[in-house]
Amino acid sequence: MKKFIKNIEVSKALALGDLVDYQEGKVISLTLAQNPSLSVTLFAFAEGEGISTHSASGDAMVYIFDGEAEITIGEEQVLAKTGEVVIMPANIPHGLEAIKNFKMLLVVVKE
16 A cells, blocks of 8 residues: 555554654754655754755745744745744745744645
8 A cells, every 4th residue: 555644653643743853953854745746844943953045846834833933935034933834935035943942844835
């Protein structure tokens, strides 16, 4: 049987935040799904870590499920906290930095 979602137990209730752990000075990621039109990845960012400005060919949605991040989208800066979601439109430069340790679920949807 083909699996579309990987790196996570199936048929079980899990705490999303327990699937990735903070590591000082690092960004930790766990890919759950990836194909030409969709990617789903969990991240844990140590305070002060980030992802440099880049563009993506699809819309990117981040759901912050722990902590706080500053997200730059084009010329705008957004402060995102636990429980909030931010959409970064396709082909617009964006990046982020951990203001505090934070964890996020990233979903990128492409054509």
